[in-house]
Amino acid sequence: MKNVMKSVSLVSTIFFLLFGTAVTAFAAGTVTANTAGSVLQPDTLTKLLAFAREWVLSNGPHLITALLIFVIGRWLALWITALSRKGFNRAKVEPTLRRFLCKLIYYSLLAGVIIAAAGEIGIETTSFLAIVGAAGLAVGLALKDSLSNFASGVMLIFFRPFKVGDVVTAGGVTGKVHQVDIFSTVIHTPDNQRQIIPNSKITADTITNVNAEPTRRIDMIVGIGYDDDISFAKETLKEIVTDDARVLSDPAPAIGVAELADSSVNLIVRPWVKTEEYWDVRLDLTERIKLVFDERGISFPYPQQDVHMHASAVTE
Numbered sequence: 001m002k003n004v005m006k007s008v009s010l011v012s013t014i015f016f017l018l019f020g021t022a023v024t025a026f027a028a029g030t031v032t033a034n035t036a037g038s039v040l041q042p043d044t045l046t047k048l049l050a051f052a053r054e055w056v057l058s059n060g061p062h063l064i065t066a067l068l069i070f071v072i073g074r075w076l077a078l079w080i081t082a083l084s085r086k087g088f089n090r091a092k093v094e095p096t097l098r099r100f101l102c103k104l105i106y107y108s109l110l111a112g113v114i115i116a117a118a119g120e121i122g123i124e125t126t127s128f129l130a131i132v133g134a135a136g137l138a139v140g141l142a143l144k145d146s147l148s149n150f151a152s153g154v155m156l157i158f159f160r161p162f163k164v165g166d167v168v169t170a171g172g173v174t175g176k177v178h179q180v181d182i183f184s185t186v187i188h189t190p191d192n193q194r195q196i197i198p199n200s201k202i203t204a205d206t207i208t209n210v211n212a213e214p215t216r217r218i219d220m221i222v223g224i225g226y227d228d229d230i231s232f233a234k235e236t237l238k239e240i241v242t243d244d245a246r247v248l249s250d251p252a253p254a255i256g257v258a259e260l261a262d263s264s265v266n267l268i269v270r271p272w273v274k275t276e277e278y279w280d281v282r283l284d285l286t287e288r289i290k291l292v293f294d295e296r297g298i299s300f301p302y303p304q305q306d307v308h309m310h311a312s313a314v315t316e
Helices: 002-030 033-038 042-090 095-120 125-142 144-159 199-203 230-243 275-296
Strands: 167-170 173-180 184-188 194-198 215-217 220-224 254-260 265-270 272-274
Touching: 042 095, 095 144, 144 173, 144 184, 144 199, 167 184, 173 194, 184 199, 194 199, 215 275, 220 230, 220 275, 230 254, 230 265, 230 275, 272 275
Parallel strands: none
Antiparallel strands: 167 173, 173 184, 184 194, 215 272, 220 265, 254 265
16 A cells, blocks of 8 residues: 555656646746746636646546556566565575566566556657667766676676675685675675775676685695605604594595705695685694694704805915
């Protein structure tokens, strides 16, 4: 009932605007600048009332039909949108995409209803559409950056490179996706800052979805001294990794010699873990490696340089 009353109020407003326009046109055709002072004379008012009566009698049925088209059409648009929303809910469509599709359906149907109602009261819809198209072109040129964000938002919503709750690196920002809107995306950084990024900046750059997959690999480099036993260090690392129950056995952890660096022999340690346990396991393994290496006498070399002094004879 509330929606019907809103529709009636809107159409009534349109009616009075059209009626006022007609009266204004009549007055403009019958009153000149020299006779402007006589507009409120009884004869002029009588002519205005007669014109208004004739206009209402000739256009009244069309106005009533247009009113019915608008009220019933708007109700049908709301009903179809509600059915679509229920269907999207049953299909478990992502909330951002669901809201966008419901709005798109409603306003598309409402635009068709308004055009049909306008055609019923005698408005040339072809001219109307031409005016709307020209206005759309002007608005598009003035708001090209905003439209770029809009187009990027549509791409993000339909192709879904990430969803709300994912941890991503996008637009130069790393954090958890809080909200995806049609013009911008809101990301909460690990230090609890709220970053609002234009969608065009996101689609123009590389998007990294950190937790898109259920598992992740931890890449660690552990340096040991040239005097240390490589085989013993590798066995120690393997023992540390396999003792952690959170490390997955498939794929198996990879441990090997990666590089003979200037001051150390660098070993790689690459265990696989569940995505949600990545940082906990990484921090715990780093601490455990340091403690166990200290217990077993495996050194962590410091960057160093050997300087050789050569004595030279001084000749006079």
